[in-house]
Amino acid sequence: MLLGDCNQREAALALDGNTVALLPLGAVEVHGNHLPLLTDLYLAQGVCRLVSERVEGAVTLPGMPYGQIWSLRDKKGCLSVSDQTLSALLCEIGRSLYAQGVRRYAVVNGHVGNVNAMKATQRVLYDECDLKMYAFTYPGVGPAQRQVLTTPRPHPVYFHACEIETSYMLYLRPDRVDMAQAICQYPAFPPAMEALPTPWSAFMDTAVMGDATAATAEKGKAMIDAVVETIVRLLKEE
Amino acid sequence: MLLGDCNQREAALALDGNTVALLPLGAVEVHGNHLPLLTDLYLAQGVCRLVSERVEGAVTLPGMPYGQIWSLRDKKGCLSVSDQTLSALLCEIGRSLYAQGVRRYAVVNGHVGNVNAMKATQRVLYDECDLKMYAFTYPGVGPAQRQVLTTPRPHPVYFHACEIETSYMLYLRPDRVDMAQAICQYPAFPPAMEALPTPWSAFMDTAVMGDATAATAEKGKAMIDAVVETIVRLLKEE
Amino acid sequence: MLLGDCNQREAALALDGNTVALLPLGAVEVHGNHLPLLTDLYLAQGVCRLVSERVEGAVTLPGMPYGQIWSLRDKKGCLSVSDQTLSALLCEIGRSLYAQGVRRYAVVNGHVGNVNAMKATQRVLYDECDLKMYAFTYPGVGPAQRQVLTTPRPHPVYFHACEIETSYMLYLRPDRVDMAQAICQYPAFPPAMEALPTPWSAFMDTAVMGDATAATAEKGKAMIDAVVETIVRLLKEE
Amino acid sequence: MLLGDCNQREAALALDGNTVALLPLGAVEVHGNHLPLLTDLYLAQGVCRLVSERVEGAVTLPGMPYGQIWSLRDKKGCLSVSDQTLSALLCEIGRSLYAQGVRRYAVVNGHVGNVNAMKATQRVLYDECDLKMYAFTYPGVGPAQRQVLTTPRPHPVYFHACEIETSYMLYLRPDRVDMAQAICQYPAFPPAMEALPTPWSAFMDTAVMGDATAATAEKGKAMIDAVVETIVRLLKEE
């Protein structure tokens, strides 16, 4: 159920103590020439769709397209939101839900840069009320990744618009992928990348880190199914 | 052109000193049983679509669904964002655009409650840089309203989900209107409504102020065309 | 009763659950050469004086002279306070009153630029406690204006130091008006005035919008009496 | 010259690089039964009047009645403003003056509780621009006090509404003093008064610390003249 297309009566029925409110959270960020700027939101929405099919009481909130994209913020098209503002927004949405009786609020996030804002939000709300706020950024995807990926990771920490994300998109939104423009790019990372603030434009032009040409919908399905499985399990357990 | 569906190359070409960046701004708010919660975003997006057809360099940014909805915040489904957070977000998007060479940034707003946050944003950005930030909330609609509306206004200041907004929707998003559920409601406003903070739930249940049953697509077209005409003219003049 | 001239015992007697605390709020802003910079405060104080004669428990607080005057801030003599600071001040005064047992707090405002800060304050206090904070900016003046004004409005939204405000002053503080210097000025407003942040210095020098020469004390009395009547009625009703 | 009673032309002439803008700063605070709540503002205004007679370019801004009165905030009539808000207001007034060409801004303060906010303001403005902001709280009064006061100080640090302040008022605003109600009160201060936050209501009812009955206009004149002399000298030297 998409809350944004409910009318007043439907919304009133949809929100109560049994509801699991899913907020798709993305970013407006370049992902090379084979993926659109809204890739991360599309992925989050895709995961929400699959999760909501399997979780009783699931309601998907309107997707928040804007996220924190510091590393690529100087690339045209990247629209950057601060951790503070993003966290304030997530808090306020959480408080609205709580005031209306909802007790489970899951931010389903498609963009790693949003992780700190999500964690900050969780801690604010934790001290305020007994709303359970879940923060999901592809949880449980590790084993599936190790199983299906066929190209090396570009970096122990960083990857972007690569075999992983492109496979996700081929599974969830193939209509928004142009594999003819997919490239393989293994940038030479500066040695102090993790110790100094380093915009990615310092060492690469096109925002692809890894081998996007190796992406397939099957790989995407295996990984996303693991994510969905994990989310569903965690929402049911708690 | 929808920025969110651009790839990296398209985004780089789309954004420069000639760009007019249009940000559709809505709210997640109940609008009775004949309109969806995302009504205000759908309207803003509809206006952006029509404007972008007529303004050179127009680029529509991903729509921001969340707005400031204090008066209805206790209704289930209404997700409330503060003026401060909304303004911070609009500022940060504006700064991103400016840093990437854009000089005209128009927030096309579908929800009256967002007006103060927009004005605050304009003043912050005005002091920071020479980005022209336009704030449009149905500009120039007055004469058209006086011409086409056939039912009385419920209040000199307030109206909601009524002949006006329903007509807008019938023109811009008829697929999201259920006229079978449209009602006519003229609430008894408390005398101190404008002097004291007054949630609308204090005097009515269904969020309709006015006569939604009188809405038609033709009325919507007349009003929205005037809005679009005004926006196009102002963007070209300045 | 003016709180500022009370001694400790009088203040203690004056403030309790039956008190209506009136705060005159103005601005330090140029109003042409026929009116003083403190015009808006003088008007607010004049209204408070008339209201307090008719409302049991009315106590007038020391007037706050500083307000938000963005549009004229680059004119010499205009001393500008931000919405945030003004709202913080109004909140803190409200909290002091509430802690001392007062339950009705009415900001009687003479300057339109203060309206957003007042509304923000109301919403903060509304969530904190059951203090009733009224925000009055010439409430109920519309019908009287339509009846007595003899010159056209310069703009659907804007007016300043004109037939309206000068008439108010001729009624409430004639000692501070110099009609020999009153002028009539109908500026040519820029088309995008309401869509772009526009300092008034962009299109006029003297801060008069409208025809100050048409002002009379009688017009002022008719309008202010309507305002006072409205305020008295609303304070008694709620 | 009182800026608040200037018209637009006079204000424009009054403010430039030679101006010394004097801001009287007070507090709304009980001062026993022989002095009014606005005592501190009246004193600051009195000092400004005397200073402005002797300093070329002096312009007195509208007095700010509200100050930081933590220690007496639970007494009815005391309206409390935070250091943060007061400092923000003083900053914003300073910025307005600076933007209009003024280079000397003197806050003439009548209330000790405002001292920290004034210092904080000075440091903010010092880093922003070359506006000279003076903070004056009865500067240079020490020797005169030692000479004229005939009753002991109630405490090495604290005094209030006593021989000192009452004498000031008898000199500057005798019309607002009721010596018939003046009292002498030497409270028993709690031992940890300076180490723990201690509202004065913890150890006394009437807000008099010291012997108000010993006050005379002559003593007030001697002390205030020393203050005025000091301010005039410092404004001329720098």
Place this chain on the structure above:
Amino acid sequence: MLLGDCNQREAALALDGNTVALLPLGAVEVHGNHLPLLTDLYLAQGVCRLVSERVEGAVTLPGMPYGQIWSLRDKKGCLSVSDQTLSALLCEIGRSLYAQGVRRYAVVNGHVGNVNAMKATQRVLYDECDLKMYAFTYPGVGPAQRQVLTTPRPHPVYFHACEIETSYMLYLRPDRVDMAQAICQYPAFPPAMEALPTPWSAFMDTAVMGDATAATAEKGKAMIDAVVETIVRLLKEE
């Protein structure tokens, strides 16, 4: 007992309703060539050591080395923290203690510049909970100073790295004093020093105000013993 060297069990036993948590607070600030930059922290730690020997339940927290040092901030080695940040830190430490059952929290401060941040912290915590926060900056040292000091004060308000502080150090941390480099310096203070924000570099190079050569451990002992005596007494009384 030094909390920082406790293990988990010891910490759990040390903190409860009978605990007096002592926080040594210093500053990183030049003190001429005979004293180290951490002088103020060393003094605060020395006082805490002596106090904790005499107060039951005393626990000394890890010393906070950083303080607010505006006046000397342009001297190399001076690391400056704002009042706001320092106060936020002190608040958060206080809240942690309170949440763990502690009811007495004494900031033992070695640096006068920290006084405003400490007072602000006290007031925040006072409104939040019943934690007693003591702010100690050499309390009760006045009489001892008048008795033992043999050189004149450089200024009624200011002194630094002089007979006073050097004597403190000779008593508490003689291993960190190099009397061979001690100097005597009586700077010519600018007349408006207390009225305008004045970095000390405007009138002197070496950060000594007063006669450091007159310092002795005996003087230090007399003064510090008075401070310790006062703190112990106040902690026991309340």
Place this chain on the structure above:
Amino acid sequence: MLLGDCNQREAALALDGNTVALLPLGAVEVHGNHLPLLTDLYLAQGVCRLVSERVEGAVTLPGMPYGQIWSLRDKKGCLSVSDQTLSALLCEIGRSLYAQGVRRYAVVNGHVGNVNAMKATQRVLYDECDLKMYAFTYPGVGPAQRQVLTTPRPHPVYFHACEIETSYMLYLRPDRVDMAQAICQYPAFPPAMEALPTPWSAFMDTAVMGDATAATAEKGKAMIDAVVETIVRLLKEE
């Protein structure tokens, strides 16, 4: 060189464009019964000592003992600082250094919970000036860990006071370790640990995650040497 023990002349010589300012950053947090609460600061100071021996221009600032310890904040002795306050402090120290000519500022952190505050600080300073702020939290330790650790990790993400940290301490501060109290504890982590905010007290009492009994100074040396090697290399390369 320890800045805190420099005198004024030494500090002036130590700080310039060739300086590498090292800030040891810790936390006040329980680490079981075999390690002290200041463990993380001691580790950071130990690393700084070794780094400063090998890097020209290295100056170690006074250690900041307080850090962000949300997960263990309800354990007695854990003193919690917010991300915001910690980041503000780190910013202010960085600005002081920059104003004094320093261009390299390395926060050497011993506590994982501080990582977000450090990153936020880096981004603030990056936008303000060309100070290079390095954030080091045991960089380059991964390969050494895989080589020397002989017991399994308790969790893919979390570990604490275990073979790793105890070995660090046995190498850097053996005087502060009591191996007789070391324990081995593999807690049962709640399934949603990474998705929901989860205080560690929810699933364990003693703050040991992993096998502290397997710690040795040799393991500590191997890991810390790799960290020091990495830091030295990165500081020299950039």
